[in-house]
Amino acid sequence: MEATSSSKQTRFTDWLTANNARFPKLEFRNDVQGSGSVYCTGDIAENEIFLTVPFTPLVITDTLAREQLPASVQSLDGRTALTLFLVQQVLMNVNAGTNGASFFQPYLDMVPERIHTALDFDDDDLEQLRGTNAFLTVKELKENLLQKYKDTMRVVGDDLRIEDGYSWERFLWAETVLSSRAFPAHLFGGGIEGEIVLIPLGGKLDTLNHKSRQKATWIKTPQGLEMSGGAISKGDQIFNNYGPKSNEELLVGYGFCIEDNLDDLVVIKPNFSRDPDQERKTEILKHVGVTEQTIHYLRYGSITDQSDSIPDQLLVTMRVMAMNPAEAGHCCDLIHHYEHQLESEEDESEETQEARLKIAESAISVALRKELQFLGVRNEFAMLDLLDMLLNAKLQGILEWDSKLDAPKNQAQEFARIYRRGQRQILEAGSNICRGMFSALLQESCSASLPTQQAVFIGASIESQLQPGQQPRRPLGFGLQRRIESPEAYTTAYFNEKALKDTRTMSELKREAVRQVLLSARDIMIEHKTDQFGEALGYAFPNHRYDDNSSSEEDEDPQGDEDDDEAAMTMQMERDAILTCFLVFESEYPGRFKKFITTAKEYDYSSQLDEDMMEDVEDLRQSLQETLEEVDPDVFDFSAKFTGQAFIWATGLIEALSLSFHIDGQRVEGVLALRDAEGDTDNEDNGQRKRKHE
Template sequence: MDAPLSKQKRFVDWLAQHNASFQQLEFREVLTDGLARKALPDSAQSLDGRTALTLFLMQQSLLKESAFFQPYLDMVPDKIHTALEFDDQDLEHLKGTNAYLTIKELQQKLRQKYHDTMRIVGSDLKEQDGYTWEKFLWAETVLSSRAFPAHLFGGGAEGEIVLIPLADTLNHKSRHKATWIKTQQGLEMSGAAASKGDQLFNNYGPKSNEELLTGYGFCIEDNKDDMVTLKTNFSRDPDQERKSAILKQLGITDETIHYLRMDSIPELLLVAMRVMAMNPAEVGYYFDLMEQQEQEGTEDKEGDPNVREQRLQDLTERTGLVLAKELQFIGLRNEFAMLDLVDLLLGTKARGIMEWDAQLSAPQNQAQVFAQIYRRGQREILKSCAEITRGMFSVLLKESQSNNVNMERAAFIGSSLQQEALAHAERRPESLDTYCDAYFKAKAHEEVRSMSALKQEAAQQVLLTASSIMHEQRDSVFGEALMSAFPGHGWGEQGGGVEEDEELDEETEMTMQLEQDAILTCFLIFESRYPDHFKRFITAAKKFDYSSQLDEDMRDDVQDLHQSLQDTLESTDPERFDFQSTFTVKAFLWATGLLETLSLSFHIDGELVSGILAPRDAASAVS
């Protein structure tokens, strides 16, 4: 407390006169909105409780020595440096973080609140009499930094607040034992044992640094309660409506906020990202399963509930999806895609902070020092969560190469509506149920490689791309025929294609996507005759008719592709490219269905590597 000793003594004497007990921190004079309304004019009676308290603080401050609460207000600083008081230079030190936009928005809303309030009470509480924006801001920061929830004092609706002189002088200490008890005499606080001369602390609760900075004006180094907030955005997803419906069943909406903590990614965020990573086939499969679940429930409506529950459990085990509560695993393709999206999200968030770090000057005041503490905490949390994501990706990649996991089945979970697919699909492998835990065990004795290195390996081991097909050219005639058909974008070069940040016009981008799809389609048909590197994958793929999921427009496009490639490829080698018995329209539909179901992309060092999920056989895997 920085107030002069005379003010401190006056405050202590005033507390004693009004029955405050210092051993129990007990005080009965509390500033409530009810008390505030009694002192305010009729024009203020329609205002909400917080605004009434704000005006009351302004009024008491302007009354000076005649104010009942003046001894208390003497102890309140004239300027409380919460983030609401940050000027443009202070805000500069928050650029790139969540808090920057949050605080700017709060400042704008608060200024608008002042103008709206003065339109209501301005005839009674005039700006020229001291009811200024600056005084309003001061009163609001008093409330944000010192107010208690009203229910602590035995009353008040949700969200109502009160000011309790003396009790609000205690500083915050994380995880400090502090208990507030409402008694017949007043409010008592008990806490950890303290000796004479020790500072007494309160515990504001598990507050993140963003909350502390915004509401109280300080941050804590290595705050165990710190977090990074994230929101998922489906607004640009062409399948937004159906995906939002899935998330709604799980209690997740566009407004759901996910909280990242040190070494902790919330499961609900992973669920949301799995849904975001769903392709149309997986979304359709999910809704088909939901329909089956509803039918099972309807059929058993009058039956034994235990039997009904067992049937639903059997359905879940048969399909490999956990319905109604959470999506813990959809399939190998989806899990790789989800982890790639999470890595991209975390990386984008971290880069948004670090890009500003180099541009910021050294802190010039305490507000900027706290802003730097906040920035460091955000970076460290994002870094720790990126390490978790990297570890999960590493374990998943190892599992995809394991002989103990039937990956061709796992890869096809969520890929077909056919009963044959349902009969063959299996649940998420047991070894994947705790693959996050497996990462932490591995971390203790084995350094995890960079995410870029892991994705490069994944691209080689489980991703079949147009450039990898053209680069390997195990059949030279086949490779030359494809290169003559698609000469424009360097598909025959290692890494051929386009860098992620390279600007392309819409027509070129569409042309490249069509070319890649055509190359993959031809390769799948070619490989299906005599499987070599992808025997396990092709053998599994032949069991299912994915073409049943293609709509009429897609089927017409496949017919056109078949016709356009026939002359080019058949003229190269009619025996290899037999469009009558091998490269048939039916084969093109089959391959296109596979492509639509199992397409996968990885973001690797600024490049987007796209292809089809096709785990290689272990014996022929590329090292």
């Protein structure tokens, strides 16, 4: 396997011709980079056959490989058999003096000794992939191949020994030959063992190179294959089309990348293995065709020109991941409803039961897909926040290493840089679309036209589908009721191109959302810092008392592990307690959340809370009673207003509508709640709210 020379090119073409391959207008020579390529010696018309390859004796198949190898190989898979066959044929060439050269020597002489795919990267080359999917992919692939080699050598035993030349280095070389040059066996139709074959012509890198979207047609004939394509002028290079390949596939499998590759993509694989509600969410996703193994893709050709936005299946998956227990319960109710509706009847045949099951599954899938186009504004905000974190984490992983890496020193590292740029462009485009969706949702949520009194909750939306006596599991976040009444009015159609022109960063948009749609404990303590209500809460929760010297970030928590988990949990419980008190207070003394509270009071939230939570709510109420009644027994009337039922209602509301935004490494938490328009608050009890502490 010495460097390719003109004599080897001649020997190769003579060998092909002698074995009935036909290529009257093709010339094999190196391109300007020194890579073996194929050029046109005369004009070729569109669809003209310019290459004919006979199946016998040129095509290397699984069957041929097994015929030449020892019996111990027969238990191995087809790809491994081809790998060992290539090593065997190379060793025949090396030992030609005693064993005779391989029939395929002219072809093998055309294959470089080193095939510079990512599997051949040294440590410096691999370093150029730091922070990307490919870095882990290549390391994992090499580890798997090394293990495969060890397992293979154990199986073949003394039949194919390392001492005889079956080394790891040759095994890896043969694997890269297959990854960069093998063709799918189905090109020849049925009857061929194995999934791949080697055709000693058009072997990817050293003969027919790849060009995206190039017209290339392979035609099966009784004797083998013919190839045609588009019109080609004399002197032009002839290309094959490997199909749509991302730069990661090209780099790992073939050793090169394409700048601005329209088929490039970023792999997204959300992980919710640590989600405490994983079981229910897995069930929901299963019914819409998504499993934990499902991989999602952001594609360069669609996402960079915003023609296809973010894939719908990825958005559906992220909505499920962002579900709170109430939303997951709502979707599980739908599943159980259709399962109940289509339960099998007595004396029903097996065929009828099967048909009924298929109908139920189809009905569940349709219903869930409709719900998961837009589950509610709370869920949509949570989904976009989660998606933004996911995309930004992948992007920052690339950017962090971009500034640390040395300048490329060879072609492999140049290709790695092309790959990195493509990944960065796709992630930046995806993040921009996510930002545009967030902007549009925020505008819609703050719109005066949003029918808050009817669109805040959807608790009754599935009432007609439930069994007699069964209550809706929960009201969801506002928005879906409007979609149910008018499906086209409020789905992901809220996204519009104008939102992409919003120049605010995602952090700025999230801070605006905190001001506009999030009710937090900090907001409450600021608004009521000088009245009786705020004074009482400040006395009960001194860590949350607000004054002019308080930090502007007081209600924000760092992401990640807390230094003191117990203290963090206490702070969280205190924030929830403040929110609970405020919601009860607001329900008795209507203020700027009058419409929101009025609608929320129509629903029973006790189903949100289990027995232990009920006890915790009552313990909280009792612990606050003495403190708050002492400050102002008229406002904090625990016998008539701050009742156990009121606390349960408020706690359930928090469970259903809690929301957090992650902003510049901080987490801001609260409850999704729309403010009434300024001047729209009409309450007779406002005097109670404004009494100052004397």
